[in-house]
């Protein structure tokens with residue numbers, strides 16, 4: 220597998236807080252990479268600096284060898300980076316369909332579908348995530364689960380090459396969690412997109428990810444197969460706790 224994303228010595232500081240310290244890793248084309256770590260580890264900050272919502276202080280970020288640190292977030296979207304937000308960010312006053320159409324119209328560089336085509340495509344993604352019956356509902360009236368589906372529909376509608384998913388299952392009940400896991404699997408199968416998945420439910424990543432990266436207080440503490448990372452002493456101490464010794 221070829222390398223799609225390369226991150227070298229990435230650092231980001233918020234006043235006194237070193238949210239990312241010299242973080243280096245890569246993601247290969249086609250991989251599903253899990254990103255774990257305790258609250259405040261820097262996971263969301265990492266997505267924010269890669270997708271352009273925040274500017275990093277130091278380090279190199281490259282997509283297929285091209286440095287994209289000078290690009291704004293919409294330009295990063297155009298080269299294939301897309302993401303969902305841990306706290307969903309819909310246009311609350313717009314209906315669900317109108318929340319997805321802008322992703323089709325503005326999320327891609329080379330295609331310029333007309334409104335009719337864009338509507339059709341937006342409906343396809345709503346159908347795909349299971350939200351088509353809510354297309355006329357204002358986003359403010361959605362449940363947290365439906366908002367997470369909407370985040371995924373909007374991200375997919377930009378046709379990403381690398382999709383960052385930030386805690387898609389947080390706050391869901393067990394039935395919704397199962398459905399979300401299934402949806403993530405069909406996203407992989409249908410679109411073949413490379414995924415970086417921030418997730419606290421470790422058993423889900425043990426199944427879905429080929430590799431897991433662990434952060435703690437802004438520092439990368441592990442990077443390996445799910446089994447390697449689940450058995451890593453630093454990861455167990457910082458995050459997982461001793462029940463994960465079962466993988467030893």
Ligand SMILES: Nc1ncnc2c1ncn2[C@@H]1O[C@H](COP(=O)(O)OP(=O)(O)O)[C@@H](O)[C@H]1O
Nearest residue numbers: 233236238256257258259260261262263264265
């Ligand atoms: N926009 C921000 N301004 C100030 N501090 C921030 C900001 N975003 C994150 N932080 C801080 O950076 C650290 C990492 O946060 P975050 O990346 O959200 O962690 P995680 O997603 O792993 O829980 C935390 O200490 C957090 O309080």
Ligand SMILES: [Mg+2]
Nearest residue numbers: 262263264305
């Ligand atoms: Mg976070």
